[in-house]
Amino acid sequence: MNFSSDNVSPVCPEILAAIAAQSEKSALPYGQDEESAQLDAAFSNLFETDCCVIPVATGTAANLIGLSGLVSPYGGVVCHHEAHINQTESTGVAFYGGGAKLLTMDGPSAKIEAGSLDAFLSAHRNRPVHAVEAECVAITQATEFGAVYSVAEIQDIGRVAKEHDMRLFMDGARFANAIAALDCHPAEITWKAGVDVLSFGATKNGALAVDAIILFDKTLRKTAEKARKRGGHLFSKHRYLAVQLLAYLENDLWLKNARHANMAAKLLAQSLGSLGARVAHPPQGNELFMWIEDDLAATLQAAGLVFRPWPAVGKGAYRFVTAWNSPLEDIANLPQNL
Amino acid sequence: MNFSSDNVSPVCPEILAAIAAQSEKSALPYGQDEESAQLDAAFSNLFETDCCVIPVATGTAANLIGLSGLVSPYGGVVCHHEAHINQTESTGVAFYGGGAKLLTMDGPSAKIEAGSLDAFLSAHRNRPVHAVEAECVAITQATEFGAVYSVAEIQDIGRVAKEHDMRLFMDGARFANAIAALDCHPAEITWKAGVDVLSFGATKNGALAVDAIILFDKTLRKTAEKARKRGGHLFSKHRYLAVQLLAYLENDLWLKNARHANMAAKLLAQSLGSLGARVAHPPQGNELFMWIEDDLAATLQAAGLVFRPWPAVGKGAYRFVTAWNSPLEDIANLPQNL
Amino acid sequence: MNFSSDNVSPVCPEILAAIAAQSEKSALPYGQDEESAQLDAAFSNLFETDCCVIPVATGTAANLIGLSGLVSPYGGVVCHHEAHINQTESTGVAFYGGGAKLLTMDGPSAKIEAGSLDAFLSAHRNRPVHAVEAECVAITQATEFGAVYSVAEIQDIGRVAKEHDMRLFMDGARFANAIAALDCHPAEITWKAGVDVLSFGATKNGALAVDAIILFDKTLRKTAEKARKRGGHLFSKHRYLAVQLLAYLENDLWLKNARHANMAAKLLAQSLGSLGARVAHPPQGNELFMWIEDDLAATLQAAGLVFRPWPAVGKGAYRFVTAWNSPLEDIANLPQNL
Amino acid sequence: MNFSSDNVSPVCPEILAAIAAQSEKSALPYGQDEESAQLDAAFSNLFETDCCVIPVATGTAANLIGLSGLVSPYGGVVCHHEAHINQTESTGVAFYGGGAKLLTMDGPSAKIEAGSLDAFLSAHRNRPVHAVEAECVAITQATEFGAVYSVAEIQDIGRVAKEHDMRLFMDGARFANAIAALDCHPAEITWKAGVDVLSFGATKNGALAVDAIILFDKTLRKTAEKARKRGGHLFSKHRYLAVQLLAYLENDLWLKNARHANMAAKLLAQSLGSLGARVAHPPQGNELFMWIEDDLAATLQAAGLVFRPWPAVGKGAYRFVTAWNSPLEDIANLPQNL
Structure with missing residues (x-):
């Protein structure tokens, strides 16, 4: 992901x-x-x-x-x-x-x-x-x-x-x-x-x-x-x-794709939230900024998630961007599958 | 064409x-x-x-x-x-x-x-x-x-x-x-x-x-x-x-495509030449410049050929450009099919 | 000069x-x-x-x-x-x-x-x-x-x-x-x-x-x-x-200065002409282009005249430009004083 | 001034x-x-x-x-x-x-x-x-x-x-x-x-x-x-x-002129200070920024001083710049002559 x-x-x-x-x-x-x-x-x-x-x-x-x-x-x-x-x-x-x-x-x-x-x-x-x-x-x-x-x-x-x-x-x-x-x-x-x-x-x-x-x-x-x-x-x-x-x-199609991406961002916020991450900027569209502890960040990366630190938001903040093809189910099941 | x-x-x-x-x-x-x-x-x-x-x-x-x-x-x-x-x-x-x-x-x-x-x-x-x-x-x-x-x-x-x-x-x-x-x-x-x-x-x-x-x-x-x-x-x-x-x-592939286009240009020069057109700049690559009388130009256009006058070469000169997909047989048969 | x-x-x-x-x-x-x-x-x-x-x-x-x-x-x-x-x-x-x-x-x-x-x-x-x-x-x-x-x-x-x-x-x-x-x-x-x-x-x-x-x-x-x-x-x-x-x-003053310069150019054309130079571009304003043989050019330079070859006009052509303070008398007397 | x-x-x-x-x-x-x-x-x-x-x-x-x-x-x-x-x-x-x-x-x-x-x-x-x-x-x-x-x-x-x-x-x-x-x-x-x-x-x-x-x-x-x-x-x-x-x-000369201007700025700071103005940026060179009350500003302007408000420093701040020809004596005597 x-x-x-x-x-x-x-x-x-x-x-x-x-x-x-x-x-x-x-x-x-x-x-x-x-x-x-x-x-x-x-x-x-x-x-x-x-x-x-x-x-x-x-x-x-x-x-x-x-x-x-x-x-x-x-x-x-x-x-x-x-x-x-x-x-x-x-x-x-x-x-x-x-x-x-x-x-x-x-x-x-x-x-x-x-x-x-x-x-x-x-x-x-x-x-x-x-x-x-x-x-x-x-x-x-x-x-x-x-x-x-x-x-x-x-x-x-x-x-x-x-x-x-x-x-x-x-x-x-x-x-x-x-x-x-x-x-x-x-x-x-x-x-x-x-x-x-x-x-x-x-x-x-x-x-x-x-x-x-x-x-x-x-x-x-x-x-x-x-x-x-x-x-x-x-x-x-x-x-x-x-x-x-x-x-x-x-x-x-443009709206269909965007709705998918937005939905994915919301699901991802929930999944990450349930894992202990805190929202820095909530996902109104398809971008999500979260405060994540080092341990959790390492766990997520080990599980194959790719995401970037975002120093402009602050130290410990990460950006996640979803897209028209983000796997909704996998995102929703992220906490269980870690 | x-x-x-x-x-x-x-x-x-x-x-x-x-x-x-x-x-x-x-x-x-x-x-x-x-x-x-x-x-x-x-x-x-x-x-x-x-x-x-x-x-x-x-x-x-x-x-x-x-x-x-x-x-x-x-x-x-x-x-x-x-x-x-x-x-x-x-x-x-x-x-x-x-x-x-x-x-x-x-x-x-x-x-x-x-x-x-x-x-x-x-x-x-x-x-x-x-x-x-x-x-x-x-x-x-x-x-x-x-x-x-x-x-x-x-x-x-x-x-x-x-x-x-x-x-x-x-x-x-x-x-x-x-x-x-x-x-x-x-x-x-x-x-x-x-x-x-x-x-x-x-x-x-x-x-x-x-x-x-x-x-x-x-x-x-x-x-x-x-x-x-x-x-x-x-x-x-x-x-x-x-x-x-x-x-x-x-x-x-780049050479294969180019050879096709170059061949098409040579064939086209022959076909146009046999119809009375004269070469202005010979087709060394895939571009061909021909002097064409108004009558012939009209006939060719009526037959569906698309090509452009090229004033930089001179009045009565036209440019023809062939490509990787130019139909060789149709070009060769052009004189017969006019 | x-x-x-x-x-x-x-x-x-x-x-x-x-x-x-x-x-x-x-x-x-x-x-x-x-x-x-x-x-x-x-x-x-x-x-x-x-x-x-x-x-x-x-x-x-x-x-x-x-x-x-x-x-x-x-x-x-x-x-x-x-x-x-x-x-x-x-x-x-x-x-x-x-x-x-x-x-x-x-x-x-x-x-x-x-x-x-x-x-x-x-x-x-x-x-x-x-x-x-x-x-x-x-x-x-x-x-x-x-x-x-x-x-x-x-x-x-x-x-x-x-x-x-x-x-x-x-x-x-x-x-x-x-x-x-x-x-x-x-x-x-x-x-x-x-x-x-x-x-x-x-x-x-x-x-x-x-x-x-x-x-x-x-x-x-x-x-x-x-x-x-x-x-x-x-x-x-x-x-x-x-x-x-x-x-x-x-x-x-602008016209007075310009008239002086233009007059100087006309006098200079006459003086140079009397010395054998030929006009390349006549001095309508204060610029004068002359064809001058090498010997004459050397003589003029030796007499203290400063002027420039002008290849854009041709080989052997020189440009002379007069100004508001060009010495009219010296210019007129140039042939005698050489 | x-x-x-x-x-x-x-x-x-x-x-x-x-x-x-x-x-x-x-x-x-x-x-x-x-x-x-x-x-x-x-x-x-x-x-x-x-x-x-x-x-x-x-x-x-x-x-x-x-x-x-x-x-x-x-x-x-x-x-x-x-x-x-x-x-x-x-x-x-x-x-x-x-x-x-x-x-x-x-x-x-x-x-x-x-x-x-x-x-x-x-x-x-x-x-x-x-x-x-x-x-x-x-x-x-x-x-x-x-x-x-x-x-x-x-x-x-x-x-x-x-x-x-x-x-x-x-x-x-x-x-x-x-x-x-x-x-x-x-x-x-x-x-x-x-x-x-x-x-x-x-x-x-x-x-x-x-x-x-x-x-x-x-x-x-x-x-x-x-x-x-x-x-x-x-x-x-x-x-x-x-x-x-x-x-x-x-x-x-460059230093002579500059020393004059700097001296003028220092004198001006003293004169303005004695009139109740406060220094915003002290005159290390020839620029002086002062906080001045409206009344005093008006008095100075009425006396013929020209100077500009400087919003980048703050509301109520004014800039004074002295030069090589600033009248030192007049500046020193400003308080007495107001």
Whole structure:
């Protein structure tokens, strides 16, 4: 049982089948194929609003290209200190943003709070040219500490952002897990709440390699497409990105996979709890952070569980991430089988 | 019969099978998996020298990241005016190269000639800080006009480059087709001739989406890996890149596919020639440029052939590209079946 | 007599006096001082239109910052192959332009011709994302080969540029010499002809170190100011830039200095011609290119003349540049005094 | 009495005279003149070690170009949160550093403490490619809160930096004030303590506009010169930068001016203290931060004193900066004359 990340999981059968189904025919390259042509409609239908879809193969590319349209080379992107774009994407925001800078905040469970954001933005606007002005707010849903913003929390953030004339970006590498947890419509926490651009993750949740940049502001399309090409992210065999996404949406596979992963996380929390571990960040989506004594950690590892210490939470804290294929029964039976 | 590019072809069966074979198991991400661990050895074996392999999903990424280690932000990359990096990769060289500039030359069949290169480099070295100094030479094998540099031509270019202290990069998006045409060992036209970095194409020749940056100068590894991550090109499910490349090398699939495509191009040249078309650039690899009268062009299109006008060659010129799956018999029978 | 460039000349007395006059008092920094506050009005008065002025200390900074507002990181700047921004400003256009690329054309005397430009722009617009689209045209007035565009020529270029939706930039490092040669109103060859941004040179023509970016499109101001600060070009003691420019405009010092330099170039052409040199590019402004035999060149050098061979014009060609302080009498008497 | 910054002061007489003395003669451009040729020797003599000097016109340019040679596009520059490069230079570090990121620390009086630095560097090295590794440490001497690192403090920082294989940069915009305060040899707190590059400020301390990048690691020269040119900071009339620096060093003018300013700050602290103000950060150099009640602040302003609130220190805190020309007697007599 490998809980080191959800990206250790393989491609799920439905998506593999969609890839395999392309193997007999030729198709025009660079998104001119039939399947790619369906993407805008498919996501517009899902989100119940007209939007543009720019598929890329990695979540980092989705974040960096998506953000690059929302900030100038002289501006700042406000994010939580723990945000993936700050901790785990090298100097990518400055790279794709032509120098744009991350302006970091704190907040519980890697969440930005609307009140703190309001104060932070007030202090980072209308500044002289010497200073970096905030131009964009970026939040992660679900967060890097496994928390899920409530609908109201995101609405509040969106309202504050707009009051300060900020663009709003959402890193949705685990967006499916968040929607599965909230059981709300995806529109509620995105464009209806003021999100301009969303990176809609699929790779961690069953795809081979595809995340979609969703542009709710369609004027951003042309520049995003240029940024994608220049970054080397425009696939020639683009249909192989498209069919992954279409299969991911079909029959709500994305939610089915996410619900499975979320359920696995909850079961794992129970199993670990019954063994004496204590919750550090509860599993609202598919990430779970637990305080575990050394003895128990060693026992779990000896039993074949793979998981990682997470110093950003604290010494003795470990992260467990479940996925669309996590074995529910084994997880539930973990205490008995140790 | 779609000859608009080799990237219209689907993934070939052997590579699809290798992808599918990963579908039952978990694996560590970001290249820490078993299959990724085999890449250096597999390519070192192929090239008969120790080298490093950095897989990415597109040829543009392979070129841009590969080049970025060979030129400073203040330097120039010497290439043919028709080079893919000059014509078809947006402002990517400056992007990944921190501002690096393309210094373009001419030459027949999109080839750089060693004599011209020598003169060009003499004029673009030891310059004051105002001017851009050449730091690197980039050639495409096979070229954008379907020509294949001979072993001697590449050796001459390599010698000239080294005499001028230049780095040497090879865009090998169609490297397999070139090797199939030359019937030489891949070492002959790469590291033995002075090539520092090669982008080894697979996507156009049967892969789903993978090209490999081959670093013959292993000191470039660390920076290339950082450039890849920052560019958003480090796959979490990295094994899916690795298995494509391993399958591509196994049993010389790369050469088998390329030989098929090259044969198809030769057959197509004959068939088109018998119909009255004239060769503009002969098909040394899998690209064929033909002068075709309007009537014939219309007839061919009506018969279902897809191909593109190529104004860079001239008015009335068309490009045809064959692939690993081009139907040899149909191509041979084209004149009869029109 | 040093004719190697006009930048070998010292600051002229009027401008030095203006600098010295600041030496008794304190003043607010970064352009908040009284003198800086007068710049917009002074140049708006000169050009008979509302414009913004961003002073910097070098012509390269003026060009690069001025251009950076007119082109995107994915776009191209169309210029003559001999343009200073292409030949003599390192990789600066890509640096300040976030990757923007130079798309070079040819033309006599380093001039772009309107007809060629029309064809060139037609071929470089509405391109797929793979290619670089032209977004801006940059001309140099007077050109790098000492030619001066006529009013009609610039009007034609402006018309063509606007027909193609291009921005128009003018490198006016020797703008004063051009106006002195044309004897036209500065508005005629700038905003009235469609120029969006002008780098208005002063350093070569009597200033210590200041060139002004003139924004005829005032919406560019905020970004230009940010680009200037980020580039390290915002002077704390900004008044020292301002007073140079104010003195330069006062009593048409800029034109007086330029007329002197232009006259010197004409006299020098006559003197050199009488000695057997032949004109390569006639001195419309203050630059003169001459074909000179080796013997004569040696004689001139022995007599203390400093001037430079100019291989871009041809073997045996030399460049002479006169300045505000070139000794007219000595130049006229050169043949007698050799 | 304007204490809003030391950059409100004019050029001092000695430096103005040096500029004026250039007004009769021609000189080769771009640093090929006689005066520029003396810079390396003059500073090597001052620092008692061979070093290279790259003059630029602003402190921001000196910092950004100086730093750009010490960090890769993927790396981090460790600095204090209050550092000028973090607070007051836009996104310049990423611009000149190709994306390089600031990694900020805290510490009293805007100082980095060696112990904290050691821990911080331990946590920011040997990281996977996802994260940004520290590559360089940047300190400001005197700091942004007017403190002066002791010789021992800088030696400790240098030792820690070298133990972690870090490059060490010193922002010396007020280096003269620091040396005047410490009364030590300039070598003690620079190259002898491990500083690789120093920005040696002159503009705030009597120059018109010049700061020198001092490269104690001479291998950095070529790249620094290219970075300067590309950034638009290479003066054509380079001698005007050189003569400012030569005059600044001559007869220890730099120290004379700094001692004056430091003395003025001490006197001002006494005068303000006697009026009821309390010291927030004591004036070790020429910056003074005071807590002042609203009534007193209003009285001082009414008396013609110019000074700025400094929210980074706290509400009710004000910054006063003295300069080479601050009127000592008026400052001493301030209480009597209010």
